[in-house]
Amino acid sequence: MLAFLHLVDKISTKIGHLFAWTIVLLTGIIVYEVFTRYxxxxxxxxVFDASYILYGILFMMAGAYTLATNGHVRGDILYGFLEPRTQxxxxxxxYFVFFFPGIIALTYAGYTFxxxxxAIKEMSSITADGPPIYPFKAFIPLAGFFLLLQGVVEVxxxxxxxxxxxxxxxxxxxxEVDVEKLKASLGKN
Structure with missing residues (x-):
């Protein structure tokens, strides 16, 4: 079973690392825009449309990676002092009250979206003559799928x-090391 958990973690990590490169592309586009503008x-x-789209893709595709690395926001100060079973x-x-209903809704609505x-070859309406955005909307259900897969592993x-x-x-x-360091400094190990 542990091999399956690590396999899904590796998939989420590879996807997170792959899409992290959008930061480089996003930075290049913004630098180019600053140069041409000023x-x-x-x-x-x-450039506005491109940066908006790239940031959205990065944010969505990093979700499963963040879940795999245990990096989502939680009250670690209190949570870290609970026994592992209680955690x-x-x-x-x-996961069952909030995560799965939200991610299933995201995936279903994202697929429809x-x-x-x-179907209509949607174009951006933010700027005149905006770029096509329909290829990028495919990342919504894809990100939802990877989040669901990682969520099953976390369960x-x-x-x-x-x-x-x-x-x-x-x-x-x-x-995760921050909570462990805090516990060690307080002598609660």
Missing amino acids: VLNSPNPW AILDLIL ADEAW IRCIMCIKDGAWPKREDDVE
């Missing part, structure tokens, strides 16, 4: 922790 006095209307029970409840955008982790009393080991590059 040095050449020739702004480009497509797992709390996480399991929250993307399908309609492809399995919760069940394993409830059963064993300890969290199953994550890949080395996704270990």
Whole structure:
């Protein structure tokens, strides 16, 4: 079972690392726009659309990676002092009450949203003569799928922790250390 968890973690990590490169592209586009706007006095209307689209893709496709690295926001100060079983029970409840309904809705609505955008070959309406945005809307259900897959893995982790009393080991590059350091400094290990 641990091999399956690590496989999905690796997939989420690879996707996160791949889409992290959009930051480089986004930075290049913004630098280009600043140069053309302020040095050449020739702004480009497509840059706003491009930056908006690239940031959206980065944000969506990094979701599963962030979940795999245990990086989503939570009250770590209080949460970190709970016993692992209690953490797992709390996480399991929250996955089923909030996470899965939200991600299933995102995936379903995102598929419909993307399908309609492809059907009409949707163009951006933010700027005149905006670029096509229908290819980028396909990332919405895709991101939802990867989040669902990683969510299933996290639920399995919760069940394993409830059963064993300890969290199953994550890949080395996704270990949480801040709470452990805090506990060690307070002598609560």
